[in-house]
Amino acid sequence: MFSPRTSVHEVEEGASLSPKFDEQGLISCVTTDVTSGRVLMLGYMSEAALRLTIETGYAHYFSRSRRKVWRKGDDSGLKQEVVELLIDDDQDALLMKVNVAGNGASCHVGYHSCFYRRIPIGAERRANPSLRFIEAKKVFDPLEVYGDVPNPTQL
Amino acid sequence: MFSPRTSVHEVEEGASLSPKFDEQGLISCVTTDVTSGRVLMLGYMSEAALRLTIETGYAHYFSRSRRKVWRKGDDSGLKQEVVELLIDDDQDALLMKVNVAGNGASCHVGYHSCFYRRIPIGAERRANPSLRFIEAKKVFDPLEVYGDVPNPTQL
Numbered sequence: 493m494f495s496p497r498t499s500v501h502e503v504e505e506g507a508s509l510s511p512k513f514d515e516q517g518l519i520s521c522v523t524t525d526v527t528s529g530r531v532l533m534l535g536y537m538s539e540a541a542l543r544l545t546i547e548t549g550y551a552h553y554f555s556r557s558r559r560k561v562w563r564k565g566d567d568s569g570l571k572q573e574v575v576e577l578l579i580d581d582d583q584d585a586l587l588m589k590v591n592v593a594g595n596g597a598s599c600h601v602g603y604h605s606c607f608y609r610r611i612p613i614g615a616e617r618r619a620n621p622s623l624r625f626i627e628a629k630k631v632f633d634p635l636e637v638y639g640d641v642p643n644p645t646q647l
Numbered sequence: 648m649f650s651p652r653t654s655v656h657e658v659e660e661g662a663s664l665s666p667k668f669d670e671q672g673l674i675s676c677v678t679t680d681v682t683s684g685r686v687l688m689l690g691y692m693s694e695a696a697l698r699l700t701i702e703t704g705y706a707h708y709f710s711r712s713r714r715k716v717w718r719k720g721d722d723s724g725l726k727q728e729v730v731e732l733l734i735d736d737d738q739d740a741l742l743m744k745v746n747v748a749g750n751g752a753s754c755h756v757g758y759h760s761c762f763y764r765r766i767p768i769g770a771e772r773r774a775n776p777s778l779r780f781i782e783a784k785k786v787f788d789p790l791e792v793y794g795d796v797p798n799p800t801q802l
Contacts, residue, residue, distance in 0.1 A: 493776075497802045504756050504800055507777040509766055522677045522686055529684040531677055534740040549769045578762040579778065581754055582800035585689040587762040599736055601659050607733040607742040611664055614704045621648075622662040623734065645659055645737035647652045 493543055497583070504581050512584040513539060518554055519586060523598065525605075526575040526589040532598035533606045535564075537586065549574050551590055557644045568637050569594050595631050600644060602630035602637075648698055652738070659736050667739040668694060673709055674741060678753065680760075681730040681744040687753035688761040690719075692741065704729050706745055712799045723792050724749050750786050755799060757785030757792075 495508035503510055511519050518536040525532055537545065538554040541561045545552045551564040551572035565571030572590035579586055592598055599606040608627040612620065650663040658665055666674050673691040680687055692700065693709040696716045700707045706719040706727035720726030727745035734741055747753055754761040763782040767775065 500798055500800045500802065503802065507764075507779075509776065509778060520675055520689055522689060524686065531679065531686070531742050534675055534677060534735065546766060546768050546772060574768055577766045577768055578781070579764055579766055580689065580761040581756045581758075581763070585761070586766075587686050601736045603736075606735040606740070608736070609662075609734055611701065611732045611734055611741075613701050613729055613732055617701060621664065623664060624662075626733070643655055645655045647655065647658065 493546065494539070503583050509579065510583050511542065511579065511586075512582065514584075516556075518556075519584060521553070521586040521588055523551065523572065523588045523590055525596070525598075526591055530605055531607055532590075532592070532604070542586070545574060545577070545588070551588060555644060557642070557646055564598075565593060567641050568600075570597055572598070597631040600634060600638065602632050602634045603627045604631055648701065649694070658738050664734070665738050666697065666734065666741075667737065669739075671711075673711075674739060676708070676741040676743055678706065678727065678743045678745055680751070680753075681746055685760055686762055687745075687747070687759070697741070700729060700732070700743070706743060710799060712797070712801055719753075720748060722796050723755075725752055727753070752786040755789060755793065757787050757789045758782045759786055 495510045497503050497510045513519050517538050521535045521537050523532045535553040541552040541554045552561055555562050571593040574588055574590055576589040597604050609623040610626050650665045652658055652665045668674050672693050676690045676692050678687045690708040696707040696709045707716055710717050726748040729743055729745055731744040752759050764778040765781050
């Protein structure tokens with residue numbers, strides 16, 4: 493499914509899929525909601541996860557905390573159906589536009605998007621450096637949805 | 648500017664900025680055009696790049712090929728003014744909404760977005776696996792804009 497990376501010109505301007513996986517064997521994937529256009533999450537795919545995503549049309553990621561490929565939604569029901577999958581200029585990042593099943597949420601903490609806090613910048617930050625929540629309320633209760641599945645966040 | 652990561656709860660639900668930099672000292676940053684909502688690029692920030700971005704309100708990244716912090720637009724004129732900066736649940740990814748100066752492009756190859764090619768999936772891929780270009784035409788000529796600045800793409 494993947495072609496070798498033979499020249500910068502072919503990688504940037506060609507029609508061959510030649511993804512670059514990093515030292516851990518992973519490629520970054522930005523996932524957006526195709527309806528709202530909102531960025532939902534930044535995940536990682538291994539070769540196997542990318543193959544499965546392309547073959548099945550459902551988002552598969554590699555969990556760095558659990559060290560395995562997972563189909564998004566297997567625990568939570570919040571499956572992501574892939575509508576459009578894009579790759580960037582040097583083919584080391586993916587952009588995936590999805591339809592999210594169920595309540596439309598994608599964040600394990602319970603929010604729509606993983607990006608639910610704003611960092612104040614410039615003068616606003618000098619006045620008060622606290623993060624500001626941009627989602628007033630969670631969409632779901634993670635305890636109800638995930639039960640005792642280990643939290644993927646690591647310190 | 649950055650607080651220590653003391654608990655998963657504080658990292659996920661707190662108001663302290665505690666970004667997680669990886670083994671290379673970098674954090675991923677998804678950059679979108681605040682007007683169109685389009686994802687422009689996926690870049691990386693070092694601690695210094697993130698500090699400068701927060702302090703100045705202009706996007707600074709860490710170039711992995713040149714091994715240094717750069718202010719986006721210093722070579723091309725295509726500066727990115729930060730309108731909103733968000734951080735994700737486990738604070739290992741940023742989402743930055745920007746106004747792009749000049750022609751609005753952000754990709755060194757000459758396109759608006761770095762994500763100018765689509766990977767066909769499922770049955771469409773089985774019929775023809777070639778990448779499809781979703782931007783018909785470049786916005787600028789990279790040779791004119793960058794001259795002999797080395798191409799950041801690496802094989």
